[in-house]
Amino acid sequence: MNANNIMTYSLFVIINVVLLSGLVSCNETEEILTVARTPAEYEKQEALWFIWNPYDHKQGKSNSEVVSQLLKITLESQKVVLAVADSLVYKDALNYLSPDVRTHDHLHFAFIPSIQFWARDMGPVFVMLEDGQLGVTDFEFNLWGYADSSDPDNLVEEAFDRKAAEYLGLPTVKSNIISEGGNREINSQGVLITVEKVEAERNPTLTLTELEEEYSRVLGIQKTIWLKEGLKEDEHTFLGPLETNEGFRAYTTVTTNGHIDEFARFVNDSTILLAQVDSLQLASNDPIAIENHRRLEENHEILKKATDINGNQFKIIRIPMPDSVFVDMGPGDEVYDYIKTLDYQSGIEFPAGQTIKVVAAASYLNFIIANKVVLGQKYCRGDCPDRIKKQDLKAEQILQHAFPNRKIYMMDALPINLGGGGIHCITIHQPAI
Numbered sequence: 001m002n003a004n005n006i007m008t009y010s011l012f013v014i015i016n017v018v019l020l021s022g023l024v025s026c027n028e029t030e031e032i033l034t035v036a037r038t039p040a041e042y043e044k045q046e047a048l049w050f051i052w053n054p055y056d057h058k059q060g061k062s063n064s065e066v067v068s069q070l071l072k073i074t075l076e077s078q079k080v081v082l083a084v085a086d087s088l089v090y091k092d093a094l095n096y097l098s099p100d101v102r103t104h105d106h107l108h109f110a111f112i113p114s115i116q117f118w119a120r121d122m123g124p125v126f127v128m129l130e131d132g133q134l135g136v137t138d139f140e141f142n143l144w145g146y147a148d149s150s151d152p153d154n155l156v157e158e159a160f161d162r163k164a165a166e167y168l169g170l171p172t173v174k175s176n177i178i179s180e181g182g183n184r185e186i187n188s189q190g191v192l193i194t195v196e197k198v199e200a201e202r203n204p205t206l207t208l209t210e211l212e213e214e215y216s217r218v219l220g221i222q223k224t225i226w227l228k229e230g231l232k233e234d235e236h237t238f239l240g241p242l243e244t245n246e247g248f249r250a251y252t253t254v255t256t257n258g259h260i261d262e263f264a265r266f267v268n269d270s271t272i273l274l275a276q277v278d279s280l281q282l283a284s285n286d287p288i289a290i291e292n293h294r295r296l297e298e299n300h301e302i303l304k305k306a307t308d309i310n311g312n313q314f315k316i317i318r319i320p321m322p323d324s325v326f327v328d329m330g331p332g333d334e335v336y337d338y339i340k341t342l343d344y345q346s347g348i349e350f351p352a353g354q355t356i357k358v359v360a361a362a363s364y365l366n367f368i369i370a371n372k373v374v375l376g377q378k379y380c381r382g383d384c385p386d387r388i389k390k391q392d393l394k395a396e397q398i399l400q401h402a403f404p405n406r407k408i409y410m411m412d413a414l415p416i417n418l419g420g421g422g423i424h425c426i427t428i429h430q431p432a433i
Contacts, residue, residue, distance in 0.1 A: 039431035053117035121180035190222035230258020240346030366422025
């Protein structure tokens with residue numbers, strides 16, 4: 001949150017921390033709930049959830065414009081729940097959205113306190129209970145490793161899933177581990193793909209076996225596939241800027257340290273899309289591309305040996321990695337004003353007051369699956385090079401092949417990417433019962 005927003009939200013945060021501190025167990029039933037499974041994103045959905053956030057990661061790059069486009073497309077085929085933090089945010093959404101969107105029969109508003117809009121990570125994790133009813137698994141949260149769990153902002157965000165469950169009248173299943181939805185890919189058979197580096201970093205006192213046992217208990221997971229590391233440009237910002245082949249250093253943008261939904265996704269029970277660095281990217285001697293290639297191919301080897309719950313190997317389809325996207329940021333940009341406050345483990349001193357380069361969280365894998373459409377990201381804007389056009393087209397064609405019964409929409413989501421994630425990260429799917 002930039003300096004212009006701090007005063008606006010300070011009282012809001014303080015009030016909600018007090019209120020939410022007493023709500024930790026308000027919606028958890030005393031009976032022991034048994035989770036049967038977690039429905040896959042490609043199964044039938046009751047609704048798609050978004051959170052409205054009126055602030056931008058970079059001045060002139062509108063998050064609201066991207067979200068409004070997503071809403072307009074999704075509302076044509078299914079229900080959407082748009083969470084708003086308070087009456088001021090609600091009014092902002094109404095003022096920004098076009099009349100056909102804000103009055104659509106499929107649009108429902110939910111008043112739930114929040115500061116950010118990354119619904120995939122802090123939103124409700126919908127699970128099917130043993131009795132056939134829907135429930136919500138409540139994981140712990142620590143702002144992706146950027147704050148202590150007692151941080152005032154974190155207390156507001158960590159309670160979002162419980163408040164969403166309360167809004168829907170659903171029981172909650174409590175877990176004491178930290179885990180974000182962007183680092184979990186689950187098929188309908190209960191196979192989980194996740195990134196070891198992220199889950200272990202969030203839960204340093206637990207073994208992988210202990211984590212697997214908890215996934216089984218609170219998500220109904222039957223089998224866990226551990227991939228090693230995520231993308232280089234998704235590393236924690238406080239680790240320090242990345243070297244580039246163009247002679248400058250680029251900061252990551254409050255990123256997650258390697259979420260799975262940036263590079264590998266289930267599209268059905270037997271098929272996985274996996275990002276791939278191409279030969280031209282490697283030939284450019286781009287150190288980011290070179291490291292991504294090493295990590296992705298290591299993960300590819302793991303996936304090639306992995307099997308489903310019946311012992312069958314998965315079909316793996318490779319999809320391009322977009323070229324690195326670098327953008328200037330300076331004072332007044334929300335991300336800049338936050339990352340200048342970080343303590344950098346590399347020992348570098350942030351050049352406060354000076355313009356810096358950041359690397360966007362660009363990915364063709366961070367797409368949204370809805371009932372009748374798939375919404376993807378593209379990177380050609382304006383008079384872009386033919387290479388970028390071809391990358392976008394190839395990614396679109398692969399998505400259409402993977403989802404033959406859904407319409408593919410590709411959109412410019414750079415404003416979202418400049419906050420450390422993509423359009424998949426700002427949604428959470430509510431399965432149909």
